[in-house]
Amino acid sequence: MIRLDDLALFVRSAALGSFSKAAREVNLLPGQASAAIQRLERELDIRLFARSTRSLRLTDEGRRYLPFAQDALQALRDGQEGMRGDAASLSGTLQIAAPSDFGRNLLLPWIADFRRAHPKLDIQLLVSDQVADVFRDPVDIALRYGQIDDASFIALPVAPANRRVLVASPDYIARHGRPDSLDALARHNCLQYRLRGRTYDRWAFPLEGATRLVPVAGCLVSDDADVVRRWALAGEGIAYKSWLDVSADVAHGRLDVLLPEVPGELTPLHLVCPHRKQFSPAVKLLHALIEERCRPLMRP
Numbered sequence: 559m560i561r562l563d564d565l566a567l568f569v570r571s572a573a574l575g576s577f578s579k580a581a582r583e584v585n586l587l588p589g590q591a592s593a594a595i596q597r598l599e600r601e602l603d604i605r606l607f608a609r610s611t612r613s614l615r616l617t618d619e620g621r622r623y624l625p626f627a628q629d630a631l632q633a634l635r636d637g638q639e640g641m642r643g644d645a646a647s648l649s650g651t652l653q654i655a656a657p658s659d660f661g662r663n664l665l666l667p668w669i670a671d672f673r674r675a676h677p678k679l680d681i682q683l684l685v686s687d688q689v690a691d692v693f694r695d696p697v698d699i700a701l702r703y704g705q706i707d708d709a710s711f712i713a714l715p716v717a718p719a720n721r722r723v724l725v726a727s728p729d730y731i732a733r734h735g736r737p738d739s740l741d742a743l744a745r746h747n748c749l750q751y752r753l754r755g756r757t758y759d760r761w762a763f764p765l766e767g768a769t770r771l772v773p774v775a776g777c778l779v780s781d782d783a784d785v786v787r788r789w790a791l792a793g794e795g796i797a798y799k800s801w802l803d804v805s806a807d808v809a810h811g812r813l814d815v816l817l818p819e820v821p822g823e824l825t826p827l828h829l830v831c832p833h834r835k836q837f838s839p840a841v842k843l844l845h846a847l848i849e850e851r852c853r854p855l856m857r858p
Contacts, residue, residue, distance in 0.1 A: 562634070564598040565627050567591050568606060572624055575614055648840045649678035655700040659783040659803040660827070661685035665701070668851050672844055679840060687753060687783050699831045699841055701848070703800060706828050713828040714845050717852040722761075722822035723801050725813040729793035736816055737796070740772045747795035748774035752781045761798045762823045769823075774798075800825050805855045827852065 563584075570580040571591065581591035599606050606620035616624065656665050662685055673681055684697060703720075706713040724737075737743050740763060751758050757779055760771040776795050780786050787804065790797040791812055797804075801822075807813040829845045 560598065560601050561594070562631075564594040564601075566631060567594045568598055569624070569627050569631060571595060571607070571614070572616055572620065577614065648676040648843070650840070651680040651682060652699075652838075652840050652844070653682045653684070653697045654844075655684045655686070655697045657701065657703060657783060658685055658687045659787055659800070660701065660703075662784055663806070664802065664851070664855075665848070668847060672847055676840070676843075687781060699829055699844075702828050702830050703825050705824075705826065706830060712832070713830045715826060716829055716845070716849050717802060717827040717856060719856060720800060720802050720825050720827050720852075721857075722798050722825050723804065723808075723818075724796060724798055724816040724820075724822070725790055725804050725808065726796045726816055727791055727793045727813055728811070730790075730795065731814060731816075733793070738817075740770070740817070740820065743772055743774050743796065746776075747778070748776040749786045749789050749795045749797045750774065750776055750779045751783055751786050752779050764821055764823065798822070800827075801857055802827065802852060802855055805857075 567580050567584070567586075570583060571577050574580050577591040577595065578588035581588045586594075595606060602623065604619040604623070605617050606623065608615050608617050654665075654669075661683065665683070669681055669683055673679065701716065702713075724743075726736075734746060737746055743761075748759075748761075759775065760773055763770045763772060778786075778789055778794055780789070783799075783803065786797050787799060787807070789795060790799070790804075791807065796816065804813055808815055829841075829848065831841065
């Protein structure tokens with residue numbers, strides 16, 4: 559008979575690529591995790607992993623079996639959740655990953671409101687610009703900017719019309735002037751963002767049915783989008799930011815939009831999870847709240 563703990567270790571080992579990492583999550587020794595996988599392989603009469611001293615990867619049989627194991631564990635979680643009552647008394651734990659700027663400056667107070675409305679629900683908020691892998695990372699849902707083209711994800715739109723805008727502080731504009739064209743950005747200190755070792759020094763603008771890439775340069779680069787925003791607020795240069803992330807700053811006069819006649823890159827916000835079955839009542843209500851809060855922030 560297949561043990562549920564063995565099944566869960568198989569799923570986590572596949573996600574983490576390591577027996578020892580999966581073992582640490584449940585306070586087991588690596589040898590105990592390896593033994594559990596071997597026990598599961600005997601029950602199934604298949605080999606789930608190809609092992610070597612340096613790597614661990616799923617076999618073809620393991621890849622085919624993985625979604626069935628995930629569905630079985632999810633069915634048990636759904637059953638548990640169903641026994642806890644309706645949405646008015648949400649309980650359990652909801653793990654959310656969000657981009658740094660959006661997570662700190664917008665989502666944080668919204669989560670506090672959501673938690674007050676559902677006091678039995680525990681929320682773990684992971685704020686980072688490193689894109690969460692909802693299949694591998696310990697998160698239930700992730701909020702992501704950009705187009706979601708991967709068919710393996712389930713993505714609900716939150717702010718589908720969100721775009722990037724060029725912004726700078728009034729102090730920076732007073733000292734350096736406003737750029738009068740995209741070409742003029744070359745004469746300004748442009749605040750750049752880095753993700754996974756790549757610096758985004760070519761800013762994209764949709765013009766006349768095509769995408770124009772504008773090379774930019776500057777003396778400040780960060781892998782934290784909120785740091786880039788704070789540099790812009792401090793008058794250090796021009797930033798190319800999601801409108802949602804700077805809408806409050808523009809409304810309060812802390813930042814000005816530059817070249818407003820030039821459309822910025824479309825940067826929709828989505829709520830993403832790996833499987834439709836994970837759209838629990840808590841996820842559905844949270845999605846509705848975030849979508850409702852984002853709507854009045856969008857540019858007319």
